[in-house]
């Protein structure tokens with residue numbers, strides 16, 4: 001007999017965890033050795049009860065969890081997960097639907113249709129676009145750039161899916177020096193070769209230099225793909241989409257925008273100026289597991305030309321015929337075949353937040369980022385390095401007494417992390433080590449920001465004392 005009561009055990013454990021989450025240390029507490037000592041064992045010959053297996057996992061993992069779902073975790077661009085989205089994520093697992101096709105899950109198919117329509121509406125993107133649900137922005141960038149590759153070669157009369165890349169016309173790819181590493185990974189995976197990328201310089205905020213971009217584009221002959229960015233992962237800056245879209249259009253180039261977190265700015269009228277002309281691109285990549293605050297794995301790839309998008313994969317298994325041209329088969333819009341029904345989570349998250357709720361999450365994070373910047377700038381020797389236009393704050397501590405300022409900043413970051421009050425990481429910005437804050441969690445408050453700033457202040461004072 002299945003022991004479905006285990007689901008309640010897990011639900012109770014999850015509930016208990018989420019209740020204490022705001023008060024937990026922001027970073028993991030155990031070392032690798034300690035974690036291994038808790039979980040390492042020989043694979044049992046005889047299985048354990050589901051409850052026992054789950055309890056062992058909880059016991060082994062809890063001290064190694066980052067409180068990245070909590071309000072004072074500012075590392076990477078993590079986002080949190082709202083109760084509605086977590087609960088629906090459980091349901092998606094319990095229902096265990098395969099979102100591959102209408103036939104494998106009629107419900108997953110129609111929910112994807114509705115979510116796709118809502119997202120295009122919320123983000124102000126062309127209504128006719130195709131939307132695919134993927135694991136994250138890496139896959140979204142890969143999928144969009146693959147469709148772009150197919151499209152620019154098709155215009156040259158080259159069918160890359162049939163004839164491959166070996167003798168295909170050369171494809172120009174233009175990226176900013178500040179594009180995200182996953183864009184370059186996508187280019188590698190697609191077989192275009194990162195050495196072939198024309199890398200254009202960026203300004204002090206990480207925005208592509210328009211003059212250099214136009215010169216690079218003018219030098220391109222034949223099929224061309226341009227990669228732009230909504231939300232630099234360090235500064236939050238957006239490229240200038242209007243001029244880029246106009247130049248790309250004039251040259252017949254494909255314009256892709258990596259908006260892993262930045263695309264959500266389109267949901268906020270306050271951020272309209274940043275996102276201007278974003279809807280003139282040919283494709284967009286975004287993560288729902290960042291600023292929409294749903295659990296991992298959840299990204300979207302959006303392509304203006306839905307017919308091209310739907311042709312991404314034309315091969316079908318004989319046992320898996322389509323229900324018909326009007327029926328959505330999720331796997332036609334994404335590289336994966338059998339897929340998690342992540343559309344369910346997005347449906348509940350969007351219903352729960354509504355248009356206003358998404359806007360509020362975005363605006364609230366941006367306001368808190370402003371508070372961070374203003375208050376950090378008041379601390380001695382702290383310099384905020386970016387214009388805070390979105391949710392990202394970069395700062396560096398520059399005491400005259402420091403012999404090695406980069407090392408000083410790294411030590412301060414470690415002290416902050418060890419304090420457990422909040423978690424922020426370091427990055428390299430313009431050749432220097434800086435500390436980096438990403439405010440992307442729905443539950444972060446201004447009080448969390450002040451508590452975190454106090455811990456930064458403490459860490460700086462302690463490091464200053466110990467280095468004297």
Ligand SMILES: Cc1ncc(COP(=O)(O)O)c(C=O)c1O
Nearest residue numbers: 077136137138180182233260287
């Ligand atoms: C601008 C940008 N693009 C792509 C990614 C990659 O996203 P993922 O890790 O979800 O694949 C990130 C992650 O932070 C990002 O900030």
